[in-house]
Amino acid sequence: MINWHNASFETSCGAPSQLFASDLPEIAFSSKSNVGKSSLINKLLGRKSLAKTGSEPGKTRTVNFFNIDGQLRFVDLPGYGYAKVSKEIKEKWMKLMDAFWQSERDLRLVLQLIDMRNGPSADDLMMLDFLNYYGYTYVVAATKADKLSKRQRAENKEKLQAIKQLSGVRIVEFSTFEDAGKNEIIALIEEKVK
Numbered sequence: 001m002i003n004w005h006n007a008s009f010e011t012s013c014g015a016p017s018q019l020f021a022s023d024l025p026e027i028a029f030s031s032k033s034n035v036g037k038s039s040l041i042n043k044l045l046g047r048k049s050l051a052k053t054g055s056e057p058g059k060t061r062t063v064n065f066f067n068i069d070g071q072l073r074f075v076d077l078p079g080y081g082y083a084k085v086s087k088e089i090k091e092k093w094m095k096l097m098d099a100f101w102q103s104e105r106d107l108r109l110v111l112q113l114i115d116m117r118n119g120p121s122a123d124d125l126m127m128l129d130f131l132n133y134y135g136y137t138y139v140v141a142a143t144k145a146d147k148l149s150k151r152q153r154a155e156n157k158e159k160l161q162a163i164k165q166l167s168g169v170r171i172v173e174f175s176t177f178e179d180a181g182k183n184e185i186i187a188l189i190e191e192k193v194k
């Protein structure tokens, strides 16, 4: 049994050399900037601001590790596709992300977030191609579901599921204001970490 209340921030890595070997099962959170990775982590852990969130894209700028009950780690990644930073900073983030994905890790599941209102961006499609190509186990959390009507939710979920890259991939509707998606994701993680 995982005690989900026993979670703490462990460390931030801002450069590839700071990434340490993964000695616990990991769950990584990936998406474009501002789609809700840090908010999803807080929601899963029942915490207000363990992971720092922001109304502006580009809030998370380092790879942040959270230890959960000594049994697994959540990895909060910086968002991609954020235009408003300098070329140097973008390159620095790219190198950091490459180093993360290339390092040998006990990565059990990737939570790939997509804004449910807009569907996948070109960057999202590239990310999905990457996950598929390298055979990562991932599920999609379709976030900000609260901003859509029930009907739009059903329609947008169907559209997402119809995308070639997402054929057969599990899509979970998620909102920080609801518990349904949270419980589904917790169950998926428990299954993978077991």
Ligand SMILES: Nc1nc2c(ncn2[C@@H]2O[C@H](COP(=O)(O)OP(=O)(O)OP(=O)(O)O)[C@@H](O)[C@H]2O)c(=O)[nH]1
Residues within 6 Å of the ligand: 031, 032, 033, 034, 035, 036, 037, 038, 039, 040, 052, 053, 054, 055, 056, 057, 058, 059, 060, 061, 077, 078, 079, 080, 143, 144, 145, 146, 147, 174, 175, 176, 177
């Ligand atoms: N309405 C609504 N807003 C959300 C939801 N999830 C996140 N947000 C808001 O979206 C904004 C971005 O959330 P973050 O969790 O910081 O997003 P992020 O993906 O970590 O962003 P970066 O760190 O920049 O990559 C914040 O203003 C959140 O409050 C949701 O489910 N519903």
Ligand SMILES: [Mg+2]
Residues within 6 Å of the ligand: 037, 038, 039, 052, 053, 059, 060, 076, 077, 078, 079
């Ligand atoms: Mg963040």
